Amino acid sequence: MEEMTLGAGTPRHLLRRIELRDQLWRYAIAALTVAFGAFGSVTIVIPDGAGDSRWRQITIGLICLSVIPASAIVARTPLAGALWSKGARSKSSIAFVAYADAGLAGVVLCMQNAQAALIGTGLFSVIGAYVAHFVGGRVMALHIAFSTAVVLVLGGTLLAAGFNPLTVGLEVVVALVVSNAVVALLRRYTVEMQRLISKQLLESSLDPLTNLLNRRGFEFSSGRLLNRATGDLLIAAIDVDEFKGINDRFGHTVGDGVLRNVARLISGGTTPNAVVGRLGGDEFAVISGEPDRDAEFLTETIHREPVRLPDGTSVSLSIGLVRMDHAPTNRTSTVLDDLNDRADRALKASKTAGRNRTTTVDG
Numbered sequence: 377m378e379e380m381t382l383g384a385g386t387p388r389h390l391l392r393r394i395e396l397r398d399q400l401w402r403y404a405i406a407a408l409t410v411a412f413g414a415f416g417s418v419t420i421v422i423p424d425g426a427g428d429s430r431w432r433q434i435t436i437g438l439i440c441l442s443v444i445p446a447s448a449i450v451a452r453t454p455l456a457g458a459l460w461s462k463g464a465r466s467k468s469s470i471a472f473v474a475y476a477d478a479g480l481a482g483v484v485l486c487m488q489n490a491q492a493a494l495i496g497t498g499l500f501s502v503i504g505a506y507v508a509h510f511v512g513g514r515v516m517a518l519h520i521a522f523s524t525a526v527v528l529v530l531g532g533t534l535l536a537a538g539f540n541p542l543t544v545g546l547e548v549v550v551a552l553v554v555s556n557a558v559v560a561l562l563r564r565y566t567v568e569m570q571r572l573i574s575k576q577l578l579e580s581s582l583d584p585l586t587n588l589l590n591r592r593g594f595e596f597s598s599g600r601l602l603n604r605a606t607g608d609l610l611i612a613a614i615d616v617d618e619f620k621g622i623n624d625r626f627g628h629t630v631g632d633g634v635l636r637n638v639a640r641l642i643s644g645g646t647t648p649n650a651v652v653g654r655l656g657g658d659e660f661a662v663i664s665g666e667p668d669r670d671a672e673f674l675t676e677t678i679h680r681e682p683v684r685l686p687d688g689t690s691v692s693l694s695i696g697l698v699r700m701d702h703a704p705t706n707r708t709s710t711v712l713d714d715l716n717d718r719a720d721r722a723l724k725a726s727k728t729a730g731r732n733r734t735t736t737v738d739g
Contacts, residue, residue: 696722
């Protein structure tokens with residue numbers, strides 16, 4: 377069965393169902409990046425900033441110019457994956473945080489007036505808002521450590537210049553609170569919201585009786601497997617034979633137990649990357665990118681390992697298989713619907729032929 381864990385039991389593929397329309401947020405972050413450059417450019421011309429120092433002016437100017445390509449990259453980089461994917465966090469998001477931290481530090485450390493520079497460190501809180509949402513805890517800790525170091529360097533500069541230690545201490549504490557307090561608060565909020573959203577997605581996409589994907593979850597996961605498939609495919613429609621009679625003879629409690637046992641049989645026998653779902657009632661479905669191994673199980677092995685009833689008789693399954701010898705070139709939802717329809721027709725052929733068998737057709 378397809379991998380079903382992310383963190384504390386959250387299906388990784390279900391999280392991708394969140395349609396985060398992040399274009400507005402990407403443009404907003406890009407605009408803030410430009411605003412950072414505008415802040416830096418002001419410091420080039422004011423006395424408390426670069427003043428008459430040529431090297432300060434050049435350094436700050438280069439940092440400010442870098443926001444143009446940086447903002448263009450940010451505007452084109454999707455954010456949704458970074459909310460959930462560690463892979464995304466380890467690349468573009470971390471690089472952006474490192475760039476933003478280094479750029480802001482470069483500007484404030486080049487300013488001639490360290491007190492004015494301390495005020496500028498408050499912009500670390502804006503970077504912190506991004507950090508809280510789009511990178512992991514370790515990167516957040518590094519960001520806080522870096523911004524703290526910059527603030528302490530500026531505080532040390534003021535002390536070396538002869539400023540009152542009590543005044544400097546107060547200014548440093550305020551700068552640290554402004555720069556870093558929001559990061560921890562937003563991070564806690566983000567983690568909690570991720571947990572709640574993940575729980576709701578999980579509950580809405582799993583069948584509570586069998587713990588398999590329900591119809592909605594199966595359709596979504598099947599579409600993802602279809603889109604990434606590069607080789608052969610297998611689609612299976614599975615039905616418990618005479619299930620109504622089982623309920624009539626033994627009651628719904630036994631019937632529910634049969635469904636749970638059939639679910640365990642199918643998910644335990646198919647390959648780990650197969651998508652297994654309960655579509656409703658006694659109907660199950662499988663889609664797999666490893667058709668040879670799963671076809672052998674669904675054609676032969678599954679019929680030799682029946683689920684037993686209280687009177688010692690066994691439950692039989694009728695199965696319809698569709699095998700495709702290549703990945704489909706057209707990967708729209710209509711292709712998946714067509715494959716499922718063919719599997720259903722093969723299933724009906726198994727029923728007509730006497731049940732307790734698998735009928736295979738080519739896709």
